[in-house]
Amino acid sequence: MSDRKDIELIAELVPPGSRVLDLGCGNGELLALLSRERGCSGYGIEIADANVLACHERGVNVIQLNLEEGLALFEDQSFDVVLQLDTLQHLRNTEKMLRETARVGRIGIVSFPNFAHWPNRLHVALGRMPVTRVLPYEWYDTPNIRVGTYADFEILARKDGLAILDAFGIQAGRIVRTLPNLLASVAVFKFERT
Amino acid sequence: MHFAAPLPLASGALLRDYTLAYETYGTLNAARSNAVLVCHALNASHHVAGTYAGREKSEGWWDNLVGPGKPLDTERFFVIGVNNPGSCFGSTGPTSPNPDPGVPGRAYGSDFPVVTVEDWVDAQARLVDGLGIERLAAVIGGSLGGMQGLAWSLRFPERLRLCVAVATAPNLSAQNIAFNEVARRAIVTDPDFHGGHYAEHGVVPKRGLTVARMIGHITYLSDDSMEAKFGRDLQRSALGYSTQEIEFQIEAYLRHQGDKFSEYFDANTYLLITRALDYFDPAREFGGDLAATFARARARFQLVSFTTDWRFAPVRSREIVKALVDNRRDVSYAEIDAPHGHDAFLLDDPRYHGVMRACFANLAKEIA
Numbered sequence: 001m002s003d004r005k006d007i008e009l010i011a012e013l014v015p016p017g018s019r020v021l022d023l024g025c026g027n028g029e030l031l032a033l034l035s036r037e038r039g040c041s042g043y044g045i046e047i048a049d050a051n052v053l054a055c056h057e058r059g060v061n062v063i064q065l066n067l068e069e070g071l072a073l074f075e076d077q078s079f080d081v082v083l084q085l086d087t088l089q090h091l092r093n094t095e096k097m098l099r100e101t102a103r104v105g106r107i108g109i110v111s112f113p114n115f116a117h118w119p120n121r122l123h124v125a126l127g128r129m130p131v132t133r134v135l136p137y138e139w140y141d142t143p144n145i146r147v148g149t150y151a152d153f154e155i156l157a158r159k160d161g162l163a164i165l166d167a168f169g170i171q172a173g174r175i176v177r178t179l180p181n182l183l184a185s186v187a188v189f190k191f192e193r194t
Numbered sequence: 195m196h197f198a199a200p201l202p203l204a205s206g207a208l209l210r211d212y213t214l215a216y217e218t219y220g221t222l223n224a225a226r227s228n229a230v231l232v233c234h235a236l237n238a239s240h241h242v243a244g245t246y247a248g249r250e251k252s253e254g255w256w257d258n259l260v261g262p263g264k265p266l267d268t269e270r271f272f273v274i275g276v277n278n279p280g281s282c283f284g285s286t287g288p289t290s291p292n293p294d295p296g297v298p299g300r301a302y303g304s305d306f307p308v309v310t311v312e313d314w315v316d317a318q319a320r321l322v323d324g325l326g327i328e329r330l331a332a333v334i335g336g337s338l339g340g341m342q343g344l345a346w347s348l349r350f351p352e353r354l355r356l357c358v359a360v361a362t363a364p365n366l367s368a369q370n371i372a373f374n375e376v377a378r379r380a381i382v383t384d385p386d387f388h389g390g391h392y393a394e395h396g397v398v399p400k401r402g403l404t405v406a407r408m409i410g411h412i413t414y415l416s417d418d419s420m421e422a423k424f425g426r427d428l429q430r431s432a433l434g435y436s437t438q439e440i441e442f443q444i445e446a447y448l449r450h451q452g453d454k455f456s457e458y459f460d461a462n463t464y465l466l467i468t469r470a471l472d473y474f475d476p477a478r479e480f481g482g483d484l485a486a487t488f489a490r491a492r493a494r495f496q497l498v499s500f501t502t503d504w505r506f507a508p509v510r511s512r513e514i515v516k517a518l519v520d521n522r523r524d525v526s527y528a529e530i531d532a533p534h535g536h537d538a539f540l541l542d543d544p545r546y547h548g549v550m551r552a553c554f555a556n557l558a559k560e561i562a
Contacts, residue, residue, distance in 0.1 A: 056552035
């Protein structure tokens with residue numbers, strides 16, 4: 001789950017008044033913030049019953065759907081912004097979802113835990129998988145089935161024909177633009193289809 | 195409520211001089227903004243909630259959802275239950291006298307005009323008018339009741355804030371129609387049917403109606419829930435080697451359900467309501483384009499489906515969700531992983547009722 005501060009930093013990437021689709025919207029906090037502070041509208045997609053209920057209680061539009069099934073419900077370029085925060089790493093079909101994100105939205109915004117953050121590197125150098133605040137799971141019970149780094153994503157984006165509009169890391173609620181692959185626990189990318 | 199002005203029907207016929215049975219729960223507020231209309235499905239009535247004085251087992255059909263402190267809270271909302279014309283629970287229907295002077299004193303029977311979901315919605319709108327309500331806070335229904343909710347959003351887009359459609363579909367599939375047709379054939383081929391004027395012969399096509407209900411009931415349950423409830427359990431301790439006697443408990447259950455139903459339900463009503471189901475297809479006039487169909491909708495939508503419902507499967511609700519998303523309507527959709535099949539919409543799964551409670555709590559805030 002994203003921290004409140006992270007959510008606020010990412011919300012600033014969304015142009016005011018945007019039509020947004022939030023994939024893996026959790027309890028709907030970001031959607032509520034975007035609607036309240038930036039006049040955005042749209043839908044969240046969530047699979048977990050508890051989160052779907054939380055979204056209902058918050059009064060944000062939520063559609064219960066398994067993202068692994070794709071985004072057949074949504075037409076090409078039908079949203080200004082498609083967000084995929086802290087979600088990518090849970091999906092088996094990561095690359096397909098990334099392409100779907102770029103198909104459905106004019107702008108895509110993703111965030112995920114940066115596996116190359118230096119404490120993680122240290123863990124691995126010492127022979128253990130990292131267990132940190134951002135990656136709090138043991139290797140055998142982690143829902144993060146796709147572990148990637150800030151640098152890895154740049155390569156995948158290029159491969160899939162995505163133009164990166166903005167990219168930075170987040171560390172302890174602050175934007176990191178210097179050596180983000182080393183110094184940030186969370187990677188954020190804003191991109192569009194080329 | 196009695197209506198002297200005839201109701202024009204989709205078929206071109208007129209329903210003359212008719213009455214709608216209805217019940218209300220809770221209090222209409224001064225702004226008249228807290229009314230919620232509940233639409234019934236095939237076999238239910240206007241008796242949505244509560245029990246009648248002195249009759250312990252007379253709970254309304256949606257009593258687990260509607261009432262004081264319940265998800266659709268009658269302490270906040272003025273809830274209206276209405277029996278549709280053509281039904282057999284007090285509104286004008288096939289058992290009512292036919293006003294045609296050519297057949298004095300005769301019940302309508304099978305001469306009751308064919309009614310559609312849209313006709314029902316028109317009739318309901320007149321009732322809502324009669325209660326002095328311009329705009330409903332919500333229309334809610336499950337299954338065929340959900341279709342009425344959808345039809346409200348298309349026929350009277352400005353007259354509801356919220357449409358709650360549970361376990362429903364934008365139209366019937368060939369398989370759905372097939373089940374309805376088998377049920378209808380069971381009724382009309384019963385020797386006691388008499389062309390639909392069985393009342394004059396002092397009989398009812400009980401056997402046909404029983405079989406119709408048995409077929410219908412199978413489609414309300416999931417394979418798993420039937421398996422869990424009955425499995426292959428036998429009625430007696432050993433096989434009877436009979437083709438006529440009840441051997442398996444599922445047979446006893448279905449026969450019991452069928453018998454019970456045939457005692458209180460009218461056969462002509464069963465024919466009419468299954469036909470209304472078959473006909474419902476708001477996208478037909480848009481060449482099947484559901485997105486174009488919902489372009490005129492203005493309400494907010496809450497859809498719910500159940501994963502084990504094979505009568506109106508989740509994929510049918512998703513079609514509606516897609517049409518609404520294409521039109522940028524406000525919609526929320528919960529796909530409840532409940533084991534009970536289509537019947538789940540009448541049960542009180544906590545995830546389902548949690549969503550309903552949140553949905554109506556938000557609505558209450560909106561109109562406050």
